[in-house]
Amino acid sequence: xxxxxxxxxxxxxxxxxxxxxxxxxxxxxxxxxxxxxxxxxxxxxxxxxxxxxxxxxxxxxxxxxxxxxxxxxxxxxxxxxxxxxxxxxxxxxxxxxxxxxxxxxxxxxxxxxxxxxxxxxxxxxxxxxxxxxxxxxxxxxxxxxxxxxxxxxxxxxxxxxxxxxxxxxxxxxxxxxxxxxxxxxxxxxxxxxxxxxxxxxxxxxxxxxxxxxxxxxxxxxxxxxxxxxxxxxxxxxxxxxxxxxxxxxxxxxxxxxxxxxxxxxxxxxxxxxxxx
Numbered sequence: 001x002x003x004x005x006x007x008x009x010x011x012x013x014x015x016x017x018x019x020x021x022x023x024x025x026x027x028x029x030x031x032x033x034x035x036x037x038x039x040x041x042x043x044x045x046x047x048x049x050x051x052x053x054x055x056x057x058x059x060x061x062x063x064x065x066x067x068x069x070x071x072x073x074x075x076x077x078x079x080x081x082x083x084x085x086x087x088x089x090x091x092x093x094x095x096x097x098x099x100x101x102x103x104x105x106x107x108x109x110x111x112x113x114x115x116x117x118x119x120x121x122x123x124x125x126x127x128x129x130x131x132x133x134x135x136x137x138x139x140x141x142x143x144x145x146x147x148x149x150x151x152x153x154x155x156x157x158x159x160x161x162x163x164x165x166x167x168x169x170x171x172x173x174x175x176x177x178x179x180x181x182x183x184x185x186x187x188x189x190x191x192x193x194x195x196x197x198x199x200x201x202x203x204x205x206x207x208x209x210x211x212x213x214x215x216x217x218x219x220x221x222x223x224x225x226x227x228x229x230x231x232x233x234x235x236x237x238x239x240x241x242x243x244x245x246x247x248x249x250x251x252x253x254x255x256x257x258x259x260x261x262x263x264x265x266x267x268x269x270x271x272x273x274x275x276x
Contacts, residue, residue: 029251032244033057040241056245060232063242065220069228073207076138076224080145081202085195087146088153093183095154096161097169107155114151118144119211126215136219144212149202156201160194161187196261204254225250 031049032040033056039046060066095103129140164187172182210226217223229246232239 026251029244030248032240033248035241037241040244056241057249059239059242060246060249063228063231063246066228068221069223069225072138072222073224076141076145077203077206079142080149080206081199083142083146084149084153084202085199088150088157088198089188089191089195091154092157092161093187095158097166107158110151110154114155118148122211122215125212129216136217136222138222140216141213141224145206145209148209149205152201153198156198157191157194160191164190200258200261203257207254 031047034049034052034054035046036049036051036053037055039050094100095107125140125144129135134140168186168190169179169182172186173179177185208226209224213224214227217227229243229250232242232246
């Protein structure tokens, strides 16, 4: 009886400990953003904002080039995610449904590309972009971010495509659909959970990416929010209040997108099960 009770309690306790471990830095970031300056630099930790203020957010929003950085981040992230999803959908369908020479080798290459650290290719990519006279431009960032999230997108969506019964596609083709129409009308609606999960991963990866934009774009007009966050320094040191406020603003789009896509992914999975 005691063992069964412990078996039910320990998973819950472990989950709570892990949740607190991951959630505390996020809480500390948001809490610090609302603290007064004396609480931010206090030697004794102030766990809750005693006198909440929006001063740090105001300073962050009115920093030079804030809206330019926001626009650049959204342009680069959304474009890269959209391109990677389109390419990954076509590639994953080909891998899951078709048998062609070199198919296994292609999958292996995708896995190797996913495991390879992208930082080791930064110098080579910088030289290519420099020789093409495309430094300080958003286009190279979009290209590298698309390639960066593509292997994961292909491997993830391949599993979702393979899980859809072939009979559904064949039935649509018997009814007069071409292969492309069968994919668009039958397969694609059932891939909603996979598309949502993949797009969320791609958004987080590209939204948070820092080294490439720092290497390729020295012009502030072509930089993104991760670089902007590092700019809150004064003659007296780091402005931690404004930095935490900037980090909070930077994290909000990801949190909102996660909430939205989580709900849509569950709804897509349910409707897909009904259609199947």
